[in-house]
Amino acid sequence: MSHTTLDKPAPAPPSAPVARRRAVSGASSRGRVVAILFSAPALALLAVFLIFPFVSAIVLSFTNQRLASPLPVEFTGLENYQRIFTDGQFWRSFGNNTLFAAIVVPVQTAAALALAVLVNRQLRMRLFFRTVYFLPTVTVMAVASVVWKVLLLPDSGLVNGVLGTLSFGNLQPGWLSSTSWAMPAIVLTSVWQGVGFQMVIFLAGLQAIPASLYEAARVDGANAWQQFRHVTLPGLRNTLVFVINVTAIFAFRLFDQVYLMPQFPGGPTDATRTMMLQLLQTGYTRRMIGQASAIAVVFFLFVLAVTLVQRRLGREERTVR
Amino acid sequence: MRRTIVIAACAALGLTAGGCSGTGDASGGSSCDGKIDGKRTISTFYHGGGEEKKTFLNVVDSFNKSQDQVTVKVQSVPEGTYNDSVQAASASDKLPDVLDFDGPNLYNYAWNGDLIPLDDCINVRTQAELLPSITQQGTYDEKLYGVGAFDSGVVLYAYKSALKKVGARVPTGVDDAWTAAEFTDTLGKLKKAGYERPLDMHMWYGRQGEWFSYAFSPIVQSAGGDLIDRDGYRSAAGALDKPEVVKAMKTFQSWYTKKYVNTEAQDDTPFLKKQSPIAWNGMWAYKNGYKKAAGDDLAVIPLPDFGTGSKTGMGSWQFGITRKAEDPDAAAAFLEYLLTKKSQLSMYDAVGAPPSTERALKETDIYAPDGPMSLVTDSLNQAPDVAVPRPQTPAYPTITQAFSQAVDDISLGKDVPGALKKAVDTIDQDIKDNDGYPVQ
Structure with a gap:
């Protein structure tokens, strides 16, 4: 050889x-x-x-294909799309997805950045903290959901125990059984589980910023905030664009949490119903593969559009530099 | 490039359509010829867990040891999404030999061609021994597709002492059941008497399985409505959205808005600790701790009457043989074993369910006439006037999903007529989408 x-x-x-x-x-x-x-x-x-x-x-998506049925498959044209677009439940899930992304993307990105800056400092035990913050990411989402479901129990849960002590028993939300608190509960779980991953990406980005830039900034008399604003952030621009992109795509794929955490998937009263859940239930529980495929196509086009817009915005930022 | 896409698309459709026609010629499944050919290993799905599953596995084990021709292998499937799993197994042609299923899904599976008729498989004598309610629920298109080892019923359990404290009477049979107004009134008094959440509706059984349809459709039927118009099974309109049903479901909703129902329970603690002195629960609870917790203070009471008499649920998990069974006789031998008195009584000991043959039923102490749970037996004997079978139509999986969603929405305070209308629309749309489920 x-x-x-x-x-x-x-x-x-x-x-x-x-x-x-x-x-x-x-x-x-x-x-x-x-x-x-x-x-x-x-x-x-x-x-x-x-x-x-x-x-x-x-x-x-142009047929009435069913999951399992002795009836023949027929071409139905645009009927599946027509049904989706006139279905209030679909729009509800679309709205929930958008709301979730609108909260999670900024919150999770900011939290990840804060954590990354924190564990990038010369703290004692910083390896320990890095590991602790990264641990939830290693956990499977399904496990995280079940754990948080227990933590968020209204009467015996840890979260309400702490909230009760802090607010002298005034703040005791029903979390997963309340239409207004269910989505925040899902957001909390998702951010907790997902933030470690973005933190690690930010950490890599931070370490790529040359120390000399900070030295120069200090020589020029920049304080900590000015250093962060004018050295760290510009240095992280590409990382930031990437993280926002990925977080947005993950956010639209929201499924495990809304399937496992509320007592009824997507509940209560559709407050946490997402497009992925709608797709699964249409295809499997309601056995309409054709219509579920149409949801998949619409979902794909939507995520594609969001990604393209984000890329365009990201690139513009870069040209400004 | 465009041509490539078209070709790929056709290939995609061709393949899936082929898969579909594969499930279509289901009648091609083998039939029983009365003898088992050589040694066979058969697979079965099984739902559930806990004591019930442990006992089932014991029965399977003793069947495997009782003879050397057939070995049964059990595959566990989570109960909440059991129907989804079966439908997916059917679509991907991965059904086991033996399938267990919550009663009313049978009609869909049979219509789908997933199950084969059992008329020639199960011994005629065994068939004759089964209670009429069991054979009736196992029959679709005049053929027997499923046999169950036990039946069931929903009742109210209550602490007599708590009822006495608020001056409520204790009904003894279906004929003197509480009226809905009386029941609501009692709940109010109990709340005033210091029981913060006097009623446990067992919402925590999970909203995905059959509990909501099984336990709460008696409300609809007692009001004079039904989940679907059973004359031809063509539409739910006029049955599920009747004004009487709306009224009954508004009463049901009021138990939630007035905070009578323990909605945050995660297990049976509220009743066992007498925090919620009334429980809306299945007959299985009697032997699963209720009797032990309440002792002689336990009352077993029929569900409230919403206008046309007290009704209750019936039917349970059944077994059938699928089209994938290479040798249905081997599967049938297993089903026969499940229906022996010995197996039935061991399931009775574990689950506390009324066995499905008169012979085994006689030997139980709680379901015998004058036994503490004879209310369930009485109701079953008066089926379908008191115990109401769930709708016998292939549309059932959709019906139960739509109704459960409506119950969930209503319990969370959504507009009652709107929730019922949505369920009616979903059900009718499904029937239309399947060309009215023509008999194959």
């Missing part, structure tokens, strides 16, 4: 430009074959698990 690796084409002598060009074009076509070969496994997997299901979802 070692013999073949030595068998590389020798660099062409500079005095023969024509031969050299031919060698290059030969190498590049061979390179293309190699590239295709190397990417083939990934491409095949992408095709089987991403492109094929996606195309199939688009096709199914």
Whole structure:
């Protein structure tokens, strides 16, 4: 084997430009074959698990395909889309998704940034704190949901115990059984579980900012806030754009928490119903795969639009610099 | 590029349509010929957990040991989303040989072709021994598709001493059940007497399974309505949104708005500790701690009467054989074993459910005439006038989901006619989407 690796084409002598060009074009076509070969496994997997299901979802969204039924499948045109768009429950879930993202994206990003700045300092036991803040991310969301469900129990839960002591028993929300507190409970759980991941990304970003910039700023007489505002933030711009993007996409995929935490998935009275839950229940509980596929397509287009807008905004920030 | 997409799309559709027609020719499942061919290992889904499951596993174990031809393997499936799992297994052609299912889902599975008729599988004598209520609930399109080892019922449990304290009478049978107004009044008095949340409706059983439909549809039926118009099973309109039903569900809602119901309970503690002296619960609670906690102070009372007499739920988990069973006789042998007196009585000991044959029923101490739970047996004997079977239609999975959602919404204070209307629309839409579920 070692013999073949030595068998590389020798660099062409500079005095023969024509031969050299031919060698290059030969190498590049061979390179293309190699590239295709190397990417083939990934491409095949992408095709089987991403492109094929996606195309199939688009096709199914124009039919009345059911989960399991002896009745024949029929082409129904745009009826599935028409039903979705006239369905109050779908709009409710769409609204909940948007509300959730609107709260979680800024809160989680800010919290992650704060934590990252905190554990980036020369604190004692900072490794310990880094680990502690990152731990929830390692926890499976389903487990986190169940744990928080117990913590948020109205009468015996830890959260209400603390709140009760702090507010002298005045603030005792029913959390998951109350239409106004259920969403905040979901937000709390999600931020707690998700913040560690963003913190680590921010931490990497922080460590890439040269210490000399801070030294220079200090020499110029900048205080801590000015250093953060004019050194840290600009240095983190690309990280920030990435984190916001990813958090937004995760936020729209909200499912585990709203499925597991309220007594009725998406409850109470649809206060935490999301598009993913709507999709699952349409497809499985109501057994309408066609209509569920239509929801999937709408969801995809929506997330795509949000991502494109965010990328555009992110890029503009960069050109300003 | 465009052509590639079209081809891919056609391929996608072709494949899924193929998968669909695969489930379509379900009648192709084998049938019973009376003998087991060689050694067989059969699989079964099983719901639930706790004592019930432990006992079931013991019965399976003793079946496996009792003979050497058939081995049963049990696969546990969570109860809350049991129907979803079965539908998914059916769509992906991964059904087990034997399926257990909460009674009324049977009609959908049978219509779907997932189950095969048991008429030739189960011994004629065994079939004849089953209580009429069980065979009736296991029948779709005049064929027997499911057999259950026990039946069930919903009752009110109460502490006599608490009722006495507020001067409420203790009904003894279906005929002198409390009226809805009387019941509401009693709850109010109990609250005044210091019971902060006098009623446990067992909301914590989970809103996803059958509890809401099973336990609360008797309210609808007692008011003179139903989950669906049973004449042809074509529509829920005029049955579920009747003014009488709206009125009854408003009474139901008032128990929540007046804070009579313990909505935050996570287990049976409220009744066991007498914090909630009345519990709306299934017959299984008697042997699962209630009798032990209350002793002679325990009263078993029929559900309140909302106008046309007290009603109650019935039916339970049943077993059927799927089209995937290679040798249905092997599966049938297992079902026969489940229906033996010995198996039934061991399930009775664990779950406290009324066995489904007269022979086993006679040997139970709580369901025998004059037994403490004879109310359940009496109600079952008067089916469908007192114990009402859940609607026998393939639309049932949708009906139960729509009704549970409505009950949940109503208990959380949503507008009653609106919630019922939404359920009616969902049910009618589903029936329309399935061309009225034509008999296959």
